[in-house]
Amino acid sequence: MKILLTGFEPFGGSEVNPSEQVVRAIARRPPRRVRLATAILPVDQQKGPAALWSAVEQHWPEAVLCLGEAAGRTAISIERVAVNLLDYRIADNAGNQVSDQPIVAEGPAAYFVTLPVRALLTALQEAGIPAELSLSAGTFLCNQVTYVLLHRLHESGRALPAGFIHLPALPEQAARRSPPIASMSLETMERAVRIALETMVRECSRKG
Ligand code: PCA
Numbered sequence: 001m002k003i004l005l006t007g008f009e010p011f012g013g014s015e016v017n018p019s020e021q022v023v024r025a026i027a028r029r030p031p032r033r034v035r036l037a038t039a040i041l042p043v044d045q046q047k048g049p050a051a052l053w054s055a056v057e058q059h060w061p062e063a064v065l066c067l068g069e070a071a072g073r074t075a076i077s078i079e080r081v082a083v084n085l086l087d088y089r090i091a092d093n094a095g096n097q098v099s100d101q102p103i104v105a106e107g108p109a110a111y112f113v114t115l116p117v118r119a120l121l122t123a124l125q126e127a128g129i130p131a132e133l134s135l136s137a138g139t140f141l142c143n144q145v146t147y148v149l150l151h152r153l154h155e156s157g158r159a160l161p162a163g164f165i166h167l168p169a170l171p172e173q174a175a176r177r178s179p180p181i182a183s184m185s186l187e188t189m190e191r192a193v194r195i196a197l198e199t200m201v202r203e204c205s206r207k208g
Contacts, residue, residue, distance in 0.1 A: 011043035113163030
C-alpha cells in the first residue's frame with residue numbers, strides 16, 4: 001500500500017521536531033507492506049498546506065498520515081477532527097500570526113479525519129504505548145494542514161484515508177522546560193508510527 005507520511009520542521013524556538021525525526025527514521029527502513037512517500041513540511045501558514053498538497057499530487061498515495069509535535073501532550077494523540085479556524089497561539093516560522101479567521105471562507109465548520117482512528121488507538125494500546133483519541137488538533141498549522149487536506153480530498157471526490165497524529169515532546173525538549181513537561185522517547189514514537197502504518201494497511205485492505 002502506498003502511504004504518504006509527513007512531518008514538520010522545528011518551530012517555536014526549538015531545534016528539533018519529533019515528527020521530522022520519526023519520518024526520517026521510518027524512511028530509512030519502511031515497514032514491509034508499505035510503499036512509503038515522505039515529506040517534511042515548512043511551519044508556514046502559506047507554504048505548509050501547499051507543500052502537503054503538492055506531495056499528494058506528486059505521489060497520489062492510497063492513504064495519508066501527517067505527524068506533528070504537540071509539546072505538553074502526554075500520549076500519542078490521534079486526532080479525530082479538523083476545524084475551519086486559524087487562531088495561531090504563536091507565530092509560524094515566517095512570522096505570521098493570524099487570529100479568528102476561517103481556513104476556507106464558506107468551507108464547512110469541520111471535517112472528521114478518514115483514518116480508522118479506533119483501530120489505531122487499540123493497536124497502540126495493545127502494544128503498550130500510551131495513546132489517546134483527541135477531539136482537537138488545535139487552531140495552529142497542524143489543524144490547518146489537516147483541514148486543507150480533507151477539504152481538497154473532499155472537493156476532488158477522492159476518498160483516501162487521511163488524518164493526523166500529534167506526538168509529545170522528546171525528552172531533551174521537555175528537560176529544557178521549567179517545570180518540565182511530559183515526553184516520550186524517539187524509539188517509542190517511531191514504534192508507534194510503525195504500528196499506525198501497519199494498522200492502516202491491515203484495516204484498508206480488510207475494507208478494500
Ligand atoms: N506542530 C504544530 C505545527 C507544526 C508542528 O509540528 C501544531 O501542532 O500545529
